[in-house]
Amino acid sequence: MAILPNPDVTAVVLEDGCLELHSQQSEKPIRCAPVNTAMWIAMRQNGGHLDAVADLLADLWDVDPGRVRSDLDLWVNELGNAGLVHDAP
Structure with missing residues (x-):
């Protein structure tokens, strides 16, 4: 099984190396x-x-x-709960 971003998710890597994930389901970006x-x-x-x-x-x-x-499983679970990723066959 694979984990893929939902279609409305965009990712931006910031100058400080942090990642911002944007989605229509979230009011504000999620910073990682x-x-x-x-x-x-x-x-x-x-x-x-x-x-x-x-x-x-x-x-x-x-x-x-x-x-x-x-660590990856924990983080992916958080992303899934936030509606940012989904399981793909």
């Missing part, structure tokens, strides 16, 4: 830390396949892939 910016970019580059994202970032950051996957 630079670590989440990296996760978002990796998700988009890997078609939303979270295992591939976790492996890529774990390798880049020299940390355990399970730890990255756990």
Whole structure:
């Protein structure tokens, strides 16, 4: 399964490395830390396949892939609750 942004979501990476996600469902943009910016970019580059994202970032950051996957799952859950992403087959 893959996680994809909803059609109305746009992303802007700010000069400070933070990510702003804009959606018609939110009154104001959701601002994310630079670590989440990296996760978002990796998700988009890997078609939303979270295992591939976790492996890529774990390798880049020299940390355990399970730890990255756990953090990624928590963040994706928050994005889903905010109506920004959805599961794709």
